Amino acid sequence: MIELKTITPPVGDYGELGELGELANWRNDERVRPALRTGKLTFSSQQVEWANKVYYDNTCSYYFIYYNKILVGYCGLDKISFENKTAEISLLINPDEHRQGHGMEAVILLLDIAFDKLKLKLIYAEVNDTTSAIEFWLAQGFMVEAFLKDRKFWKGKFYNSTILNIEKEDRP
């Protein structure tokens, strides 16, 4: 069973960094880095700073993802605008645990929070053409809204991105 738990400043069973150490490892994995907004390596100290920031910032809402109580990823709503009722979705699953349905189940729970708890209207994702993740978002009911040019510089080359979005009534 998948559960989401709010990301808090470090505590937990994964060393003094808590679960944040795992997040940094996954972000630095070569299977994941091309998908991220920044290709720069993530240092543990930055994760602590980030967790403090997102915990106290009401324009974002981030969660650890657990499968049967084991940490398998993290996800969140970013750039939340309560005025316009929009947010950007963010998701990362442990690269050793891909294609087991964890991402899909986490999105269902995260969209419940977005639409039912936070009362947002539209959630969007930006997917870099460095990955095939667009297929994942289409499978969750997201629809292509726009293509953006040269949004990601990765290994000496620019890549375009795709913006997808979903509203409550579009959910599968």
Ligand SMILES: CC(C)(COP(=O)(O)OP(=O)(O)OC[C@H]1O[C@@H](n2cnc3c(N)ncnc32)[C@H](O)[C@@H]1OP(=O)(O)O)[C@@H](O)C(=O)NCCC(=O)NCCS
């Ligand atoms: C994209 C990501 C979140 C998907 O998570 P996941 O747990 O592996 O996905 P699921 O197992 O729930 O996949 C559900 C369906 O989505 C589609 N899908 C998932 N990953 C896919 C991929 N890399 N390429 C094509 N289709 C994919 C498939 O249809 C899949 O069903 P199937 O495995 O039965 O074929 C994960 O690959 C990831 O964390 N990637 C790195 C970070 C990232 O790209 N985040 C999104 C940034 S916008």
